[in-house]
Structures are given as C-alpha cells and as structure tokens.
Amino acid sequence: MDKNLLLIQCRDKVGLVSSISHIISKFNCNITSMREFVDEPSKRFFTRVEFSGTIADERILLDDLLSVLPQDSKIKINPKREKRIVVLVTKEYHCLGDILTRHFFQSLHAEVCAVIGNHDVLQKFAESFSLPYHYVSHENKTKELFEGELKDIINVYLPDYIILAKFMRILSPDFIASFSDKIINIHHSFLPAFIGANPYRKAFERGVKLIGATAHFVTNDLDEGPIIAQQTIHVNHTFTVSDMVTAGKEIETAVLSKAMQLVFQDRVFISGNKTIVFE
Numbered sequence: 397m398d399k400n401l402l403l404i405q406c407r408d409k410v411g412l413v414s415s416i417s418h419i420i421s422k423f424n425c426n427i428t429s430m431r432e433f434v435d436e437p438s439k440r441f442f443t444r445v446e447f448s449g450t451i452a453d454e455r456i457l458l459d460d461l462l463s464v465l466p467q468d469s470k471i472k473i474n475p476k477r478e479k480r481i482v483v484l485v486t487k488e489y490h491c492l493g494d495i496l497t498r499h500f501f502q503s504l505h506a507e508v509c510a511v512i513g514n515h516d517v518l519q520k521f522a523e524s525f526s527l528p529y530h531y532v533s534h535e536n537k538t539k540e541l542f543e544g545e546l547k548d549i550i551n552v553y554l555p556d557y558i559i560l561a562k563f564m565r566i567l568s569p570d571f572i573a574s575f576s577d578k579i580i581n582i583h584h585s586f587l588p589a590f591i592g593a594n595p596y597r598k599a600f601e602r603g604v605k606l607i608g609a610t611a612h613f614v615t616n617d618l619d620e621g622p623i624i625a626q627q628t629i630h631v632n633h634t635f636t637v638s639d640m641v642t643a644g645k646e647i648e649t650a651v652l653s654k655a656m657q658l659v660f661q662d663r664v665f666i667s668g669n670k671t672i673v674f675e
Contacts, residue, residue, distance in 0.1 A: 400425065402445040404461070405665055406469035408434050412441055415464040423457060425449025431674040435667055442665045444674045472662070479506040479556040479660050484546075484563035487517045490645045491561035491582055491652050496525045498653070505660040509553035512546060514565060534565060543571045550575075557659065560614065561652065569616045577666055579614035580624065580659065582652040584644050607631050607640055609647040611655030613666065622671045624655040624664055 404416065413432060420427055425447045432443040451457055454473045461471055485492050492511065498504035511522040512530045522529040530549050534542045550558065560581040572579060585608065608628035615621035627647050631640060658664050658673055665672040 398448065398450050399428075400447050400449065400451060400474055401472075401662060402447065403443075403472040403475065403662055403665075404445075404465065404469060405440060405442045405667075407466040408439045408441040409466060412465070413443070416443065416445065416461065419457070419460045419464060420445070420447050420449075422460065423449060423451060425451070433672050433674075435670075435672065438667060440667055442667070442672045444663065475662050476556070477505075480509050480554065481506045481557045481559050481656075482509055482550050482553050482555040483511045483559045483561050485511060485513045485518050485561050486564040487515050488562040488645075489518055489521060490649050492518060492522070494649045494653055495559065495561060495656075496522065496527070500525055505657065506557075509555055510549070512549055514542075514563070539568055540570075543568055547571065547574055559652075559656065562648075566618065567614065572614055572616060577613060580652075580655060581612055581614050581619075581621070582648050582655075583610045583612065583619050584648055585610065585619075605630060605632065607644055607647070609644065609651040611651050613671075615669070620669070622666050622669055624658060624671055624673065625651050627651045627654075 402416075402420075406412075413430070417427060417430075426449060427445060427447045429446040430443065431445075432441065434441050451473075458471060458473060462469065465471070483492060483495060495504065495508065499506070499508045508527055510528045510530060511518070512532060513519065513522075514532055514534045516531045519529045519531060532542065532545045532549065537545075556578065558575055558579045560579065562582065567579070606628045608626060610619075610623055611625045612619070612623045613621040627650060629643060629647060631643065635643070658675065663674045
C-alpha cells in the first residue's frame with residue numbers, strides 16, 4: 397500500500413480537520429499521522445498528514461480538497477521525497493564534511509548536486525566524494541558579477557534548496573529573491589544575539605555563559621530569517637575565544653544537520669518570519 401504525504405496551509409476556519417479527514421477517507425485511504433497547528437495572530441492553519449492507500453489521480457484529490465478549503469489554500473500532495481541541493485562554502489570544512497559524509501552513506505535524504513566555493517580550499521575534499529566543485533572567486537568583481545556567476549551555475553542543477561555551509565558572504569536582495577525560501581544558512585550564534593561577523597569574540601567579550609548556533613532561511617534582513625533549529629551549550633570563564641570556536645563548530649554541524657532533515661522531510665512551514673515545525 398502506498399505511503400502518501402499531504403501538506404496544507406490556509407486561512408483557519410471551523411471544521412478543517414474534519415473536512416480533510418473526510419476527503420481522504422473518500423479515497424479509501426487511512427491516516428497514519430496528522431499534525432496540525434493554528435497560528436492565532438495570523439489566523440493561519442497548517443497541517444502535515446501522512447496516509448496510506450493508492451491515489452490513482454492526485455489531481456482529483458487536489459480538486460476535492462480545494463472544494464472544502466478556503467480559497468487561499470496552498471496544498472502539496474506527495475512532494476518529491478529526495479531533494480536536490482547545492483552547497484555553498486568558503487574555507488571551513490566542518491559543516492561540509494558532515495553533509496558529504498551523510499550523502500555518501502545515503503542518510504542525508506537529499507542529493508548533493510554540486511559544491512560551490514568562493515575559495516578553492518575545499519575543492520579536493522569535495523572532489524574526493526566524486527562531486528563537482530565549482531570555484532567562483534569573489535575577488536576583483538562586483539557583487540552583481542559574482543552572484544551572476546553563482547546563479548548561472550546553481551540554475552544548471554535545478555536545486556530544491558541551497559545550503560550555506562559556512563559561506564561567508566552577504567547575499568544581495570536580488571540573489572535571495574531568485575531563490576526565495578530555498579536558501580538555508582547556519583549562523584554561528586544563538587540568534588538574535590550577536591548577528592553578523594565574529595560572534596564568538598563578541599560572546600567572549602560579553603562574558604556569556606551560553607553559546608549556540610541557529611539554522612534559518614535567508615531573507616534580506618541579515619541573520620533574521622525564519623528560524624528552523626537552534627541549540628546551545630554552557631560555557632564558563634575558563635573558555636577562550638578559541639575554545640568557544642571549537643565548541644561552536646560542533647553545535648553548528650549538529651544544528652544544520654537537524655534543520656536539513658526537518659526541511660527535507662517536509663516538516664517545516666514558513667509563516668511570515670516564523671516557522672511551523674512538525675517534528
């Protein structure tokens with residue numbers, strides 16, 4: 397029996413769960429998991445439904461759902477299971493290393509189509525996994541020219557998502573708009589604290605007792621896009637900046653991995669500048 401996935405977000409109204417369940421039962425299908433949430437401030441309804449059964453024509457199911465849901469409904473039926481991703485890097489290897497290892501052992505739930513770097517430091521490492529590496533230098537170029545070259549390469553691979561695995565460049569609004577809701581970044585801080593560069597030094601100078609990492613979707617507001625996952629660890633007065641950086645790399649790897657798994661499994665909805673995450 398087929399396993400199916402249904403994703404819906406729409407304006408909230410009375411009886412949505414009942415209506416959706418009734419439509420699915422009409423197709424002689426059985427709901428195995430249903431998670432729903434209403435964001436009260438925006439009056440938006442979100443649900444993720446797993447159900448078993450054979451759907452001969454998904455268009456008929458879509459039409460039936462649209463007939464009972466509000467007009468602004470966004471519906472996905474059986475979105476592509478394995479996503480295609482392009483990874484952007486600079487010089488740091490820890491996040492890329494985790495991604496490529498998971499990809500090699502087929503536990504990433506995504507296909508790494510290519511790695512693009514604005515330095516060639518990680519080229520041999522990426523190519524050791526038999527993956528294409530594109531070196532696109534940002535030096536002596538305008539941002540427009542540099543990002544144009546990036547887009548030309550990325551568009552060849554038609555990725556579902558772009559992962560910024562320590563890609564230390566601020567992207568322009570035009571670039572972000574080209575891949576709206578598709579760019580995931582790992583920030584080396586527990587946002588909203590210490591946005592921008594050198595967060596560990598800022599944390600050290602502030603004498604914080606917690607450091608962390610945040611994975612988020614990229615928007616035009618620097619490091620302020622919808623948050624997918626976060627994690628912190630305790631530090632104390634004995635930690636140097638170097639100690640914080642070392643500890644932070646472990647958190648960054650873990651948080652980015654968690655965020656990717658949630659997104660690749662279609663467990664994340666974007667609602668304004670927030671996310672609804674069905675873990």
